[in-house]
Every structure is written in structure tokens, then in C-alpha cells.
Amino acid sequence: MSFLAFFLIVISLLTFVAAQLILKRAMEFSAANGMRKSYFMSRVVIGVVLMTVSFFLTLGLLQRFDLSYLYPFQGLSVIFITILAAVVLKEKLSARLTIGALLITAGIVLVSMS
């Protein structure tokens, strides 16, 4: 796999995770403050744009690689969330989470070599 392909896989997953978290924030905000505030609308627009970017990057990658090759990389999104939680929430990583993240990483390395 070329560096470009790996870079695009990472970008498509990062934009997907970011979009999910931004949309979740927007929904929580709307539950408390209603839907008409510009804060809510701007978050929804950013979330949808990021989702769209992620979707089309995936569509570009699917033209070049097997789905069985690309799909396991979605495990990376779990790694991103774990890192984000450790940084933002100052969350200590449990043994279960650490082992799971290591297994996913090892699995992705094997798939990328296949």
C-alpha cells in the first residue's frame, strides 16, 4: 500500500470520528437549548461536511482495494477515541482497553501486510 493510501485511510477515519463527536455535542446542545441557535446549526453543518469527506474518501479507496482489506482499518477509530479520551478526559486506560487496542493494532498490521 502506498503512503498516499494509508494517509487517506487515516484521514477518512479521523474525519468520521470527529464528525460523530461534533454531531453528538450538537444533539446534546439542542436538547438543552433548542435547535435554532446558530451554535447548533454550525456544528451540524461541520459534522455533516466531515461525514461527507469521510464517505467520499472511502469511495475512492474502494476503487483500489478489497473491502476485506480496508474494512479492518475501521478498528483505528477505536484507537483514536481511546487516545482522545486519555487526553481530553484524563482517563486512565484499563487493562482491558489496552489489551483490546493492542490486539486491534496487531490485527491491522497483519491485514496491511496481506
Added chain:
Amino acid sequence: MQNVPTGFGNPWLQLGLSVACVFVSELLLKRGAMDVAEPESGFSWTGLNGLGSPLVWWAILLIIASFISWLYVLRYIPLNLAYPLSRVVDILVPLGCWIFLAERISALRWCGIALVVIGLALVAKPIAKMEERL
């Protein structure tokens, strides 16, 4: 979980439908992408040429349907239960690639897929809890 609707509104049925929609949409996206694939063109990295395939549009509809039923599921089933269950799709997609897309999956790739699936199963609950707080 009180007053759980029955019939089509049953949240467990909707969870199953949501997973099925994600599964089928992944396979349709792959088929659609292959129908219009132009690997030599730099522009095709953007994926925009994928819109030329009707299968991609069907996949988009299914993604929207899965999203709607997922939001419905979360009204009745807590995320840290629904999310781990929904990850069954991680097993279905590689099997679908093998059975429906006839992709040749080497032993090495199967091992990698298995490790990812086991890892995802381990972290599903803690990740769902983290996502709720992020």
C-alpha cells in the same frame, strides 16, 4: 426499558435492521465503486466519480436508514449495550466479502481480521462509555 414497543417498532428488531443496513451498504459501496473504478485517474481518489453508480446511491439510502433506526434504538437500549451488539457487523462484513464479493482472503488477512474483531469485542463496552462522555 419499560413500555418497549412491539412489532416493527421493537427496538431489538430495529437494532438488527440497522446492522443489516450497514452490512448491505458496505457491500453495495464496494460493488458500486468497482463499477465505476478508474484507478489510473488521480481525480478518482476523491471518490466523487462513485456517484455515477446507482449502487452507491442505494448504499447512501441504506446508510441513512441505518442511522435513523440506530437513533430509534438508542431511545430504548443503552449505548453500552447496543454498541457492543452492533459490532457483530465487523464479523459479517469480512464474511460478506468472502461469500458475496468473492474476494480472496489469505490466511494472514483472516488472522488480522480475527485479531481486530477480538480486540473490538474487548473494548466495545469501555469505548461506548467513553463516547458518552466525550
